[in-house]
Amino acid sequence: MKLQLFNIANFKVDGGAMFGVVPKLLWSRVYSSDENNLITLALRSLVVETEGHVILIDTGWGDKQDEKFFRHVNLHGGEGLLGGLKNIGYNPEDITDVFLTHLHADHCGGGVKRAVNGVDFELTFPGATYHVSAPQWEWAVKNNLREADSFLEENILPIGKSGHLNLVKNEEELFPGFSVMICYGHTPGLMIPLIKYNDKIIVYTGDLIPTVAHIPLIWNMSYDIESLKTIDEKERLLGAALIGKYILVFQHDEHIECCTLEMTQKGIRAKDKFDFSDILQHFNF
Template structure:
């Protein structure tokens, strides 16, 4: 097995929304805001080369939305999914599996693109199986008012229409080659890949832990549908991560790819930060 970090682009979100009830005077110490109160975010995906399979975890925003849509999210930087794949000698047509942690637009938007004559949509990965889970899929295609703006039908329905949609079950090792942790605080049945790699455990954190600044338990996004459950899930996971010395792969942290955590008198806190290649070769 070989794992590669895939940078698909950077964007900005409102810092207050990203930290919920935590005051700006505190959260800006780790996540500095610009003059519009926006903080920098990455859309860092993970590519897993495992035998004859090439599995991409999440796909970023994509490029099919309108200029008005992208204007809300202040895209910046030179990263792109295709350029990141090419850096490692791959093309999107080589991808055999797309594993979607959940169906919010910044995690799955790159899965679907315009067709050639821009009359409709098609999968951006023509040779891939797309993996979700039944509970989350049903949640996303019948969205609640709170999440409706994050579950965009043009990102989701074409996956099913293509015939490429698959649902994970209890045997995720057999289906996708790694264990999956299910989390319900951010959204229904978000999936976190948990991977044994080079003698260590790597967990793809998705939106359970967007950045290192979100490690303290009350630091929960305003986007979460069940914030008290997020706190409970995060507490349980971070204690385990500190005990077992997990490496946490951060999807949204613009400054840190990988981190570890440790027990302190104040609870679990950040231990060390790394580039992926500092630890894994």
Template sequence: MNLYSINTGHFKLDGGAMFGVVPKSIWHKLNPADENNMCSWALRCLLIEDGNRLMLIDNGMGNKQDAKFFGYYFLHGNDTLEKSLNKHGFTCDDITDMVLTHLHFDHCGGSINYNSDRTKLEPAFKHAKYYCNEKHWEWATHPNPREKASFLKENILPIKESGQLNFISEISKLINGLSFIEVNGHTEGMMLPIIEYKENTIAYMADLIPSAAHIPIPYVMGYDTRPLETLKEKESILNKAVENNWTLFFEHDPSIECVSLEKTEKGVRKKESFLLNIL
């Protein structure tokens, strides 16, 4: 098995929304905001090469939305999904398995593209099976008012229409060394991939712990639908991670890909930060 960090660009979100009840006087030291209170965040995905399988976990926000949309989220940087795949010798056509932790636009927007004349939406990974939690699929396709703006039908419905949609759960075994933990604080049925890699266990944090700055238990995003559930889930996974020497992989940290953990008098905290490719 080989693992590759896939950078699809950066975008901006309101710092207050990203840190919830944590005051700006504290969080701005962790991720400084611009004059509009917006902080830059990564759109970092993970590619697993296992024999003849090439599995991508999440795919960023894509580029098919209009200028008004990108005016809200400020997609920036030189990285794209295609460039990052190409850097490792792959293309979108090589992807055999597309795993979606959940269906918020910044995690699944690259799933679907327009055709050449922008008249039809079609899967970006035409040879891949797409995987999603069935409970979350129902949640996303019948969205509540709070999350509706994050579930864009053009990112989601064409997956099912293509016939490429498959459902997974915590007991699914897509490849050896890959398992899942279901969490429900951020959104219903989000799936966290847990990967056994060489002598390491890598936990893909998705939006449970979007960045290293979110490791402390109270640092919970304002976007979460059940913040008290997130607190419990974070505490459980962080304790398990530190006890079993897991590596955390962050989808949204603007600069840190991975960390190891340690227990301190303040709770579980970052021990060391490093790039995925040193493992």
């Protein structure tokens, strides 16, 4: 198995929305914000190569919306989706599987692009199967007022039409060494990959624990549809991760790519924080 991580881009989002009921006085001590109260998030994708599969986890915003949309999002930095893949040795045709944790625009937008005629849409990874959980697909195509800004039909419907969609129904081992936890607090059917790598479990924490600052059980985003479920799901994952000595990989943390965990008087917290390229050094902790 081969694992590689890259950052598609950074973007900005309201700090208050990212930390829900936590007062700014507290969250701003651990995650800095600018004069408009915006914080910077990364958009890391993980590529997993295992037994004939090249799996891309999440695809970033993509580029289909207009300039105003992207000005609002404030995209900057990063390697780009196709640029980042190229830098680690992959062309779009090499990707056999696109694993979408969920269908919010910053996670799935890059999976669909505009066709040359500028009107139609097509898959960015033409040879890939696109994996989405069944509850997330059902929820997203139905859409709802609360998440309407996040579920964009041009990101979602072309996947269904392409015939490349695989709906994941259970918490199963989807690929050899690659299992899935299905969550409901952030949005119904958020999939969190647990990857067995050299006898160690690596968790891509996605929007369940977007940054290191979100490890405390009640430090959650106000984007979450059902925050009590998020708390339960984090408790379940962090408990298993502490016992099993998992390594957490963060999709959104601006500065920290990975961490190990320890129990403290306040609960489970990050222990060592390190870059993904140093992951092997943390296998015997």
